[in-house]
Amino acid sequence: MIVCIAEKPSVGRDIARIIGATRDCKNYMEGNGYQVTWTFGHLCTLKEPHDYTDQWKRWSLGALPMLPPRFGIKLIDDSGIKQQFAVIERLMQAADGIVNCGDAGQEGELIQRWVMQKAGARCPVKRLWISSMTDEAIREGFAKLKDQSEYQSLYLAGLSRAIGDWLLGMNATRLYTLKYGQNRQVLSIGRVQTPTLALIVNRQKEIDNFKPEPYWVLATIYRDTTFTATKGRFNSKEEGEQAFQLIEGHPFTVTSVEKKKGTEAPPQLYDLTSLQVDCNKKFGFSAELTLNLIQSLYEKKITTYPRVDTRYLSDDIYAKCPQTMNGLFQTRFAGQSPYAELVRPLGGKPLKKSKKVFDSTKVTDHHAIIPTGVVPQGLSDMEQKVFNLVALRFIAVFYPDCKFSTTTVLGIVQGVQGVQGEQGVQGEQGAAAESAEKEKGIEFKASGKEILEAGWRVVYKRTTPNAAEGGEGLPDEENTSSNGSEGGEGQTEEKTLPTFVEGESGPHKPTLTEKWTTPPPYYTEATLLRAMETAGKFVDDEELRAALKENGIGRPSSRAGIIETLFKRHYIRRERKRLVATPTGIELIDLIKEELLKSCELTGIWEKKLRDIEHKKYDAGQFIEELKQQITQIVNDVLRDNEPRRITLEPADKSLTPSPSPVGSGEGAAPATKKKRKASTKKASGGTKVLKKENAVPAVGDKCPLCGRGTVIQGRTAYGCSRWNDPQNPCSWRLPIVQPPSQ
Numbered sequence: 001m002i003v004c005i006a007e008k009p010s011v012g013r014d015i016a017r018i019i020g021a022t023r024d025c026k027n028y029m030e031g032n033g034y035q036v037t038w039t040f041g042h043l044c045t046l047k048e049p050h051d052y053t054d055q056w057k058r059w060s061l062g063a064l065p066m067l068p069p070r071f072g073i074k075l076i077d078d079s080g081i082k083q084q085f086a087v088i089e090r091l092m093q094a095a096d097g098i099v100n101c102g103d104a105g106q107e108g109e110l111i112q113r114w115v116m117q118k119a120g121a122r123c124p125v126k127r128l129w130i131s132s133m134t135d136e137a138i139r140e141g142f143a144k145l146k147d148q149s150e151y152q153s154l155y156l157a158g159l160s161r162a163i164g165d166w167l168l169g170m171n172a173t174r175l176y177t178l179k180y181g182q183n184r185q186v187l188s189i190g191r192v193q194t195p196t197l198a199l200i201v202n203r204q205k206e207i208d209n210f211k212p213e214p215y216w217v218l219a220t221i222y223r224d225t226t227f228t229a230t231k232g233r234f235n236s237k238e239e240g241e242q243a244f245q246l247i248e249g250h251p252f253t254v255t256s257v258e259k260k261k262g263t264e265a266p267p268q269l270y271d272l273t274s275l276q277v278d279c280n281k282k283f284g285f286s287a288e289l290t291l292n293l294i295q296s297l298y299e300k301k302i303t304t305y306p307r308v309d310t311r312y313l314s315d316d317i318y319a320k321c322p323q324t325m326n327g328l329f330q331t332r333f334a335g336q337s338p339y340a341e342l343v344r345p346l347g348g349k350p351l352k353k354s355k356k357v358f359d360s361t362k363v364t365d366h367h368a369i370i371p372t373g374v375v376p377q378g379l380s381d382m383e384q385k386v387f388n389l390v391a392l393r394f395i396a397v398f399y400p401d402c403k404f405s406t407t408t409v410l411g412i413v414q415g416v417q418g419v420q421g422e423q424g425v426q427g428e429q430g431a432a433a434e435s436a437e438k439e440k441g442i443e444f445k446a447s448g449k450e451i452l453e454a455g456w457r458v459v460y461k462r463t464t465p466n467a468a469e470g471g472e473g474l475p476d477e478e479n480t481s482s483n484g485s486e487g488g489e490g491q492t493e494e495k496t497l498p499t500f501v502e503g504e505s506g507p508h509k510p511t512l513t514e515k516w517t518t519p520p521p522y523y524t525e526a527t528l529l530r531a532m533e534t535a536g537k538f539v540d541d542e543e544l545r546a547a548l549k550e551n552g553i554g555r556p557s558s559r560a561g562i563i564e565t566l567f568k569r570h571y572i573r574r575e576r577k578r579l580v581a582t583p584t585g586i587e588l589i590d591l592i593k594e595e596l597l598k599s600c601e602l603t604g605i606w607e608k609k610l611r612d613i614e615h616k617k618y619d620a621g622q623f624i625e626e627l628k629q630q631i632t633q634i635v636n637d638v639l640r641d642n643e644p645r646r647i648t649l650e651p652a653d654k655s656l657t658p659s660p661s662p663v664g665s666g667e668g669a670a671p672a673t674k675k676k677r678k679a680s681t682k683k684a685s686g687g688t689k690v691l692k693k694e695n696a697v698p699a700v701g702d703k704c705p706l707c708g709r710g711t712v713i714q715g716r717t718a719y720g721c722s723r724w725n726d727p728q729n730p731c732s733w734r735l736p737i738v739q740p741p742s743q
């Protein structure tokens with residue numbers, strides 16, 4: 001009997017249906033020589049400190065560093081997990097062979113390997129490696145099963161990452177908590193979460209310490225068109241006024257009219273981070289919610305594997321794209337076909353094949369997120385929104401480039417008479433400079449962009465019923481206005497200028513406007529995800545910067561969880577879309593003197609070595625030994641600190657106070673205290689259970705108060721359970737996000 005093990009019940013049942021295991025045995029399916037069972041994500045975890053020795057049960061500085069000579073795994077303490085594992089163990093010990101059907105990535109490999117180790121599996125193991133859950137992909141995958149040994153280096157890299165995070169997290173958290181914490185407060189330290197918190201804290205300090213300074217901008221209006229002085233801004237009002245007086249009352253003359261034609265390629269396909277960024281900007285979805293939604297679409301066979309960091313497709317996918325287009329053509333939401341008119345112009349001819357889309361050298365384990373061609377059925381409103389973004393992006397890459405014309409007009413105003421009465425102050429040198437300025441005059445510039453052929457932009461001009469709320473307009477990351485700032489949705493082109501002729505001249509209306517410098521913006525989830533992805537720019541070492549360019553800090557699939565952890569630890573809170581560090585978060589970063597712990601450099605070092613382990617260029621054992629030495633050094637350095645420094649979290653800390661925001665903003669309440677989270681439930685209309693108290697705000701990441709198995713997640717208008725879409729036993733708990741009184 002061949003035992004197949006998947007990562008979730010829904011995935012396992014789909015695989016069972018394809019390979020003919022149709023008899024339902026509750027915890028597994030059987031038939032046609034197969035037994036198909038499943039995990040619930042992680043069933044096993046690394047052992048905790050107290051599992052190794054009684055000396056590590058009690059938190060003590062004298063017991064640090066904790067360096068197990070050999071790491072072990074254990075079952076997660078959950079009755080449902082133990083029951084399922086007992087079934088898996090029985091099946092595996094009697095199996096003739098095993099097929100690892102876990103998610104095709106580092107984490108999926110680790111989850112299933114640990115289960116097989118714990119179950120004592122001894123038979124040969126094959127690996128199913130697929131990028132989508134369509135019937136065709138599953139059949140192809142089973143026809144091309146790989147030997148598990150081909151993925152040994154992937155497993156070792158994942159294991160090394162897990163052990164490294166254990167060594168750093170367990171030791172550093174106990175170390176800083178015992179050394180600096182008070183009031184039984186745990187100070188959580190992590191390789192990814194601490195540098196991420198440092199990004200937020202450092203940005204906040206820049207904002208807090210920012211001192212706005214005035215500057216003046218000289219512009220003029222000629223033929224209803226605003227021209228701006230090319231000299232730039234003036235740092236003093238006097239300097240600006242001198243320039244203003246120089247041009248006032250003198251004609252504006254067009255000196256140059258230049259037109260350039262250009263093309264603009266379609267935006268790239270989505271990877272997980274870019275999808276999370278767009279969903280946060282357009283719909284206010286948190287990174288975790290977007291991940292849950294795209295994972296749900298993947299499990300429903302509607303989109304491909306989501307936990308990816310590439311925006312390219314491998315060349316072999318090209319032949320399957322017409323079939324995918326056909327599926328989009330047939331898609332209907334609320335009785336309408338939102339994509340039919342977009343797909344129709346692409347029919348009857350070969351699809352465009354661009355190197356910006358199809359490049360096998362840019363694809364490793366998985367390709368970019370695209371639709372599978374399966375016609376979606378029964379999607380929630382949020383799922384439709386996410387699917388719509390993926391579908392529009394896929395369609396757009398096969399459209400022609402956008403063709404446009406950019407017009408740049410230069411003009412000059414030359415003063416004949418200068419400003420009197422200042423020469424005594426400026427002296428002879430200043431008078432000479434002013435005289436030269438008068439002769440030269442002041443140059444102005446205006447530019448405009450005209451769309452000649454919309455090309456792919458047509459895709460984003462259409463209104464998609466229901467699913468496309470917020471989906472119109474250009475993708476945010478490609479959408480820029482004429483001055484280079486980020487544009488709003490639907491802003492698809494810069495201003496178009498009237499026709500100017502070189503040498504023409506006429507009256508104009510100059511303006512001198514006072515403006516103030518502004519601080520950098522607060523991070524939002526969208527911009528923080530981008531900062532985590534591009535963390536290499538914060539690192540000086542060229543080799544480490546290159547490593548972070550490929551990986552950033554955290555993996556695409558883990559970044560959402562890291563951000564949620566910072567909320568749960570009360571290190572940050574939301575103020576509408578802003579991510580704001582709490583006093584505790586700021587104090588913690590200030591407290592850490594070991595720069596490596598709070599810089600992106602540590603992750604850069606790790607990522608380079610982990611990638612080398614995966615590519616068989618570095619030894620996993622050496623990686624762990626080096627980490628143990630590093631942890632020992634950090635412990636010794638902190639223990640030598642004699643400064644009386646402490647972090648105190650008072651009960652009245654605002655980070656524990658509910659901070660609700662308007663419904664529809666995508667931002668919910670900050671984590672509340674456990675005391676406030678205790679509340680009974682009652683039945684609401686439709687059978688959904690909600691908390692009785694309106695101020696009983698849950699902490700994102702806590703266990704679901706209804707089922708106890710899922711975790712609390714945050715949507716646009718309500719909290720819910722992460723098991724809301726579990727096909728076997730969905731949880732209906734939800735809590736609307738409370739609106740504050742209108743101001």
